[in-house]
Amino acid sequence: MINGTGITKTFRQRxxxxxxxxxxxxxxxxxxVPKGGAVSFIGESGCGKTTLGRIVAxxxxxxxxxxxxxxxxxxxxxxxxxxxxxxxxxxxxxxPYSALNPTRTIHQxxxxxxxxxxxxxxxxxxxxxxxxxxxLGLVGxxxxxxxxxxxxxxxxxxxQRVVIARALTVDPEVLVADEAVSMIDVSLxxxxxxxxxxxRERLGVSVLFITHDVATARYIGTDGELYxxxxxxxxxxxxxxxxxSAPVHPYTQALLSAIPVLxxxxxxxxQRVVPVEASxxxxxxxxxxxxxxPRCPFRTERCERERPALSRNGDMPQEHxxxxxxxxSVVAVPVSRR
Amino acid sequence: MAPExxxxxxxxxGLTVVYxxxxxxxxxVSGVDLDLAPGTITGVVGESGSxxxxxxxxxxxxxxxxxxxAAGSVEIDGLGDVVALGGEGLRRARGRHVGYVFQAAQNSxxxxxxxxxxxxxxxxxxxxxxxxxxxxxxxxxxxxMGLDGARVLxxxxxxxxxxxxQRVGIMLALVLNARLVxxxxxxxxxxxxxxxxxxxxxxxxxxxxxxxxxxITHDLGVVAEVADRLAVMYGGRVAEQGPTxxxxxxxxxxxxxxxxxxxxxxxxxxxxxHALPGRPPTLADIPADGCVFRGRCPLRMDVCETGRPxxxxxxxxxxACHALRDDDGHDDGDGPVVAAATGEEQA
Amino acid sequence: xxxxxxxxxEAGGAAAVRRNFWRGVWRVMRRKPSxxxxxxxLAVFAFMGIFGLMLYxxxxxxxxxxxxxxxxxxxxxxxDFEGTDVxxxxxxxxxxxxLTAVVTAVITVVVGAGVGLFAGFRRGRWDTVxxxxxxxxxxxxxxxxxxxxxTVWKFTGAVEMGLVLGLxxxxxxxxxxxxxxxxLRERGFIxxxxxxxxxxxxxxxxxxxPGMAPYIAMNALIAVTGAVYAQVGLFFLxxxxxxxxxxxxxxxxxxxGGGALTTTAALPYLLAPLLAILLLTLGIVLVVDAMDxxxxxxxxxx
Numbered sequence: 001m002i003n004g005t006g007i008t009k010t011f012r013q014r015x016x017x018x019x020x021x022x023x024x025x026x027x028x029x030x031x032x033v034p035k036g037g038a039v040s041f042i043g044e045s046g047c048g049k050t051t052l053g054r055i056v057a058x059x060x061x062x063x064x065x066x067x068x069x070x071x072x073x074x075x076x077x078x079x080x081x082x083x084x085x086x087x088x089x090x091x092x093x094x095x096p097y098s099a100l101n102p103t104r105t106i107h108q109x110x111x112x113x114x115x116x117x118x119x120x121x122x123x124x125x126x127x128x129x130x131x132x133x134x135x136l137g138l139v140g141x142x143x144x145x146x147x148x149x150x151x152x153x154x155x156x157x158x159x160q161r162v163v164i165a166r167a168l169t170v171d172p173e174v175l176v177a178d179e180a181v182s183m184i185d186v187s188l189x190x191x192x193x194x195x196x197x198x199x200r201e202r203l204g205v206s207v208l209f210i211t212h213d214v215a216t217a218r219y220i221g222t223d224g225e226l227y228x229x230x231x232x233x234x235x236x237x238x239x240x241x242x243x244x245s246a247p248v249h250p251y252t253q254a255l256l257s258a259i260p261v262l263x264x265x266x267x268x269x270x271q272r273v274v275p276v277e278a279s280x281x282x283x284x285x286x287x288x289x290x291x292x293x294p295r296c297p298f299r300t301e302r303c304e305r306e307r308p309a310l311s312r313n314g315d316m317p318q319e320h321x322x323x324x325x326x327x328x329s330v331v332a333v334p335v336s337r338r
Numbered sequence: 339m340a341p342e343x344x345x346x347x348x349x350x351x352g353l354t355v356v357y358x359x360x361x362x363x364x365x366x367v368s369g370v371d372l373d374l375a376p377g378t379i380t381g382v383v384g385e386s387g388s389x390x391x392x393x394x395x396x397x398x399x400x401x402x403x404x405x406x407x408a409a410g411s412v413e414i415d416g417l418g419d420v421v422a423l424g425g426e427g428l429r430r431a432r433g434r435h436v437g438y439v440f441q442a443a444q445n446s447x448x449x450x451x452x453x454x455x456x457x458x459x460x461x462x463x464x465x466x467x468x469x470x471x472x473x474x475x476x477x478x479x480x481x482x483m484g485l486d487g488a489r490v491l492x493x494x495x496x497x498x499x500x501x502x503x504q505r506v507g508i509m510l511a512l513v514l515n516a517r518l519v520x521x522x523x524x525x526x527x528x529x530x531x532x533x534x535x536x537x538x539x540x541x542x543x544x545x546x547x548x549x550x551x552x553x554i555t556h557d558l559g560v561v562a563e564v565a566d567r568l569a570v571m572y573g574g575r576v577a578e579q580g581p582t583x584x585x586x587x588x589x590x591x592x593x594x595x596x597x598x599x600x601x602x603x604x605x606x607x608x609x610x611x612h613a614l615p616g617r618p619p620t621l622a623d624i625p626a627d628g629c630v631f632r633g634r635c636p637l638r639m640d641v642c643e644t645g646r647p648x649x650x651x652x653x654x655x656x657x658a659c660h661a662l663r664d665d666d667g668h669d670d671g672d673g674p675v676v677a678a679a680t681g682e683e684q685a
Numbered sequence: 686x687x688x689x690x691x692x693x694x695e696a697g698g699a700a701a702v703r704r705n706f707w708r709g710v711w712r713v714m715r716r717k718p719s720x721x722x723x724x725x726x727l728a729v730f731a732f733m734g735i736f737g738l739m740l741y742x743x744x745x746x747x748x749x750x751x752x753x754x755x756x757x758x759x760x761x762x763x764x765d766f767e768g769t770d771v772x773x774x775x776x777x778x779x780x781x782x783x784l785t786a787v788v789t790a791v792i793t794v795v796v797g798a799g800v801g802l803f804a805g806f807r808r809g810r811w812d813t814v815x816x817x818x819x820x821x822x823x824x825x826x827x828x829x830x831x832x833x834x835x836t837v838w839k840f841t842g843a844v845e846m847g848l849v850l851g852l853x854x855x856x857x858x859x860x861x862x863x864x865x866x867x868x869l870r871e872r873g874f875i876x877x878x879x880x881x882x883x884x885x886x887x888x889x890x891x892x893x894x895p896g897m898a899p900y901i902a903m904n905a906l907i908a909v910t911g912a913v914y915a916q917v918g919l920f921f922l923x924x925x926x927x928x929x930x931x932x933x934x935x936x937x938x939x940x941x942g943g944g945a946l947t948t949t950a951a952l953p954y955l956l957a958p959l960l961a962i963l964l965l966t967l968g969i970v971l972v973v974d975a976m977d978x979x980x981x982x983x984x985x986x987x
Contacts, residue, residue: 044529045500057880087882099873103895103982109874112891113881148705150982155617156386163877170881185385186556187600187634191613212529215602222608244604258534259604260559264583266603275531277484331604335587 001035001206002056002089002174007065009051009232025051027232028065030310033174033206038197038224040209040217040240042255048232053176053210058086090167094179096159100151106162107132107147113169135165138202139195157188164195168203175199178210193219214244214256228252231291234310238318248316248325251275251292257330266332273297273330290323298324345517345550346415346435348374348397353410355392355401357621364621366392366405368574371649374518376415379544379551381565381582383558383597385618389574391441394520394554398432399423414518433464437511439504441522441554446507447495453506454491457513464514472513479509482546483539501532505539512547519544522554537563558601562586570594573619573630580655590650590657593631629660637661709985713978723971730965734783737776745769745777753943753950763953765935766942771957774930779961781843781931782913788847789854789912790905796851797858798901802889804859805866816863823856827915835924850912858904865897899980906969906976913962932958 009026025048033039033056041049054060055067058074067074069085077085093099100109114128133143139161151159160180167175177196181189197220199205209220217226218240226243228236228251236249247253250273257272275295286293286304293303300323308321316325355367367389374380384390395401396412399420412420417435420428432438440446448456454473461472477487483505490498490506498506504524511519524540525533541564544551553564561568562582569579570593578591589595596614603611616634624630632642639660647658714720748754748768756763762771804815834849869875870893878888894901919925920933923941935958943951978984 044531059876059880083882086880091877091880093873093877095873099877101874101892101896103898103980104891108891112878112883112887116881116883150986152983153986155620157617166877166881185618186558187385187597187614188617189613190600190602190611193602194613213602214530215604218604219602219608219611255530256604258530260534260537260557260563262559262562262586262598262601262603264562264586265598266605274534334606 001037001070002033003068004029004031004052004056005066005068006030007052007055007062007067009048009055009060009062024232026055026062029229029232029234031227031234033208035173036200036204036206038200038207038209038221038240039227040211040220040224041227041229042211042214042217043229044212044255047229049210049229050178052229053091053178053208056174056208057089057091057176058082059091087170088173090170090172090175092160092163092167092175092177092180095183096156096163097151097183099163100159100166102151105148105150106136106154109151109162109166110135110147110169113166117170131169132165135168136162138168138199139165140191141165155188156184157191160184160192161195164192164199168199168205172205174206174208176208176210179212180209181216182211182213189216190219196220213259215259218244228255233291233321234319235292235322236318236320237310238316242317244331245329246327247330248313248318248327249292249320249322250296250298253328253330254295259332261332264335266334268332269328269330271328271330273328290321298326300324343416343517345377345548346417347376347550348372348415348518348552349411349413350374350393350396351411351413353393353396353412354408355389355396355405356408358404358406359621361622363408364624365408366574366621367396369410370571370574370576372569372576372579374550374552375567376550377548378566379541379553379564380567380569381553381555381561382569382571383555383561384571385556387573387618387620387624388571390554390556390571391522392574393571394438394522394552396421397518397520397552398436398438399428400432400438430464433460433511433514433516435516435518437514437516437519439507439511439519439521439524441526447503449495452492452494453498457491457510460510460514466514476509476513479512479543480505482543483508484535499532500528501535504528504532504536508536508539508543512543512549517548518550518552520552520554523556524553525555525557525560533560534563540564558586558597570597573624575630575658577631577659578655578657580657584655590655590662591631591659592635592637592661594657596634596636629658706985709982710979713975713985716978717974719971720975723968723974726964726968727972730779730783730968733776733779735780737779741773741777745773753954755950756953762957765938765954766951771935771954774935775932775957775961778929778931778935778958781929782916782933784843785847785850785916786909786912788844789850790908792848792851793855793858793908794901794905797855797904798862798894798897800855800859801862802866802893805863806870806885806889806893808867812863816860819856819859823860825853827853828918831915831919832924835919839926846916847912850915851908854908854911858901858908861900861904862897865900866893869893869896895980899976902976902980903973906973910966910969913965917958917962932961 007026007029011023011025013021013023029052031039041052043049051060055062069088072085074082074085110132111128114131115125118125118128132147136143136146141158141161146154146158146162154162175196181192184192193216196207200207200221207220209217211217217224222241224240226238226240227234228243228249230251236243236247236252243252244256247256253273254275257269257274261268276297288307289304290296290307293299296303302323308323310319310321312319313325350370350372353367353370354365356363356365370393382390382393392401392405396407397420399407401407407421410421414420414435417431423431447453457473457476458469461469466472473491477491480487480490485502485505490502495503521540525536528536537560540551553561555561565582567579568582568585570577570591572593577593578585578589585594586598589598599611600613614634619630628644629642629647632638635642641660645660647660649656649658650662714724748764750768751764752766752768754760754764760770760772764770765774800815800819804812830853875888875892878892917933917936920931921936923937936955939951939955940946943954
């Protein structure tokens with residue numbers, strides 16, 4: 001449905017008097033979001049996952065590489081002609097507090113895009129009101145309660161549902177959810193995740209889930225695919241459950257090891273990986289070597305000289321960018337209940 | 339201060355903090371009893387509106403208007419009842435006795451001053467006589483947390499990463515040798531790996547300096563990693579407390595159970611996990627009578643509408659729930675003890 | 686999920702929203718007595734400006750037996766050099782002053798907000814050009830320019846006067862609105878609107894503008910005071926020829942004709958227009974205080 005090949009993006013950071021510094025955000029990322037599928041980008045802040053999501057949603061352009069939506073290459077189209085394609089990709093913001101205009105009621109927030117949609121599809125304007133109610137119902141809200149309210153009168157969880165409903169007004173095929181639950185109360189997170197999963201199943205919408213919390217990625221769908229991104233490069237890619245239970249890249253392993261263990265319920269994995277503190281140069285990386293090498297406890301001399309590319313290694317179901325891939329059990333194991 | 343002294347203990351009794359709103363004074367914290375045993379790490383977990391941050395501020399008697407401490411006491415060893423303290427005594431106690439790492443400490447540094455300058459400012463406002471010594475202490479502390487102390491002291495906020503700022507926040511809380519430390523959401527907005535590092539540092543520094551630590555967080559995982567004891571707050575009250583492992587292994591209060599069941603996990607059947615119905619109460623809609631959790635509770639009974647749930651104590655654990663009165667005591671040998679309701683609780 | 690939700694009356698359309706808005710405005714105004722006082726003052730001035738001329742015969746009657754009369758029941762603020770009632774002069778003179786002020790405010794806001802929104806939303810080249818121009822305009826000192834302008838162009842009517850003052854005064858708002866726009870456009874809801882494919886007109890008019898409304902309304906009210914000071918000042922200095930009576934002219938006559946600064950006879954004649962200006966400013970200041978709450982739904986509804 002949506003494919004990306006060789007996406008690169010470099011940000012120019014103003015570095016005071018000494019002029020601009022170039023910060024590579026994405027270094028040639030390939031990805032594919034199948035129809036109705038679930039794809040998750042995992043990584044730390046600054047790894048480029050958010051930028052990638054914004055490029056997919058058409059809110060930013062890439063320096064090089066190609067985004068293909070429904071077999072149409074976006075680079076072949078003018079800015080204006082791209083619009084209808086990117087409409088099919090809607091971004092769900094991380095912050096449900098800033099994603100809704102505080103001066104407009106939920107009714108107003110939904111009415112504008114619905115009116116636009118009615119015009120595009122040749123429906124009567126009256127269709128919009130009914131549709132707004134239908135969509136709110138779909139995301140688990142009571143239209144009668146929500147419609148006349150302002151965003152500040154709703155809880156964070158309700159707001160995020162409204163944001164999802166608003167994204168659905170234009171009949172998207174892909175929802176890009178960027179840290180969509182990180183600002184939601186813990187007891188309500190699962191509800192939002194379940195909603196996204198439900199939308200996948202009921203409407204056939206693909207979900208591109210961007211998060212630093214690997215555990216939440218499972219709840220969008222265990223049939224999904226996980227991309228682990230480090231410093232703008234995909235370092236491991238494979239089926240969700242495989243990458244979680246048998247990760248092979250040391251960075252993935254470090255990331256999974258860092259997830260808190262619910263002592264009492266779980267016991268920590270016996271091969272947890274703790275990254276070393278980086279101490280290479282100012283930028284903290286080898287110019288030609290593996291990006292993770294400075295922090296990698298398993299680095300060899302080769303890692304400092306050569307950068308591994310994402311590739312498949314014989315029997316492993318996942319792709320990885322590591323010269324020394326090895327399965328390690330790092331994830332906490334549930335203690336058997338009495 | 340006097341290092342030969344042991345870490346201080348804290349006893350919070352019947353603490354009620356109200357906020358003045360258009361609808362009258364509403365309790366953000368209501369009749370909370372909580373002990374911080376000397377030398378332990380206590381974790382307070384709660385969602386938004388649970389009153390956990392207000393509770394943390396009460397420890398310093400630092401609740402800002404329109405809020406005020408309406409009832410109760412906070413006894414800190416070597417300091418007395420903080421609620422009765424005021425003015426200069428209170429100011430000196432903050433920093434000296436009680437170190438506070440603010441929520442979003444990543445952004446609480448002065449952007450116009452180097453870290454070292456802020457350490458000196460802190461020393462001056464507390465009448466430290468040896469500023470050189472103070473800077474040396476700060477450098478050592480930062481070094482202990484895996485940073486290049488001298489360089490960090492010379493840096494401005496924008497030159498430090500989120501994890502580094504958090505460590506600077508911890509250093510500032512400890513540099514005056516406070517033995518009681520409050521960390522409010524110490525790892526929010528940090529990445530997983532940085533979070534793990536910070537939590538490890540919190541644990542190590544706690545042990546090395548002989549502290550009593552209170553960690554306030556919304557994340558059960560954070561408490562599970564660092565805390566010896568755990569208190570779960572909901573709607574301004576303590577729902578359940580006890581040794582962390584025991585509570586996690588066998589939660590008694592339906593809210594604790596629900597919360598644990600709502601945390602996405604890496605392994606296990608995802609079908610088992612469920613979000614809690616409803617939403618956490620805000621200050622405006624916390625029920626005045628009865629159980630604050632009843633609206634979302636699967637065990638709801640008629641009595642939950644009216645009676646404030648009794649605190650059922652068994653061993654080192656306690657939980658406040660009507661449903662526990664009948665069926666508690668099955669997992670432990672010792673029978674349930676129903677604590678006598680205090681005056682605040684009946685009010 | 687949201688099972689605890691209480692169903693409520695059916696959502697209304699735009700009309701209901703508007704009705705709620707005015708109910709909210711009323712609530713905000715009632716919160717502080719000072720706001721109501723301000724609103725009442727402004728209402729009185731508006732009434733004066735609109736109907737003032739109808740209250741008195743034209744030309745105003747002169748009581749030649751009482752020149753520079755002291756305040757009395759008949760003449761609450763005394764009379765002027767011709768024996769005309771000062772209160773009548775203040776009331777009838779208000780139209781010119783207020784009309785100028787309103788025209789100035791409208792032009793300041795429309796041009797200022799327009800330029801600011803456009804520059805802030807478009808960014809890039811448009812922004813640079815417009816802001817250079819605004820800066821240039823801001824560096825031109827207003828009063829001297831007016832003095833120069835008045836030698837070549839006789840501002841015959843209140844509207845022309847307002848036009849000139851307005852065109853001189855939009856720079857500040859433009860800069861402020863631009864910086865607000867720059868920060869607002871990074872907000873999630875603006876990005877979402879673009880992602881949904883909503884038109885630029887919608888985004889600027891419906892999404893951006895309401896957020897800036899308190900700001901703009903405040904600036905509009907402050908522009909009114911500025912315009913009153915500016916024109917009264919010009920007339921007081923006697924720079925502008927005048928055809929109709931207004932407050933500035935009164936001040937001019939009181940000081941330069943009646944010697945109000947040296948003798949007490951013309952003092953009421955001087956103080957009456959000053960008091961009017963003071964009251965008007967006070968009214969505006971008191972009302973400006975409510976703007977933030979009026980245009981912020983959160984503060985309005987609470």
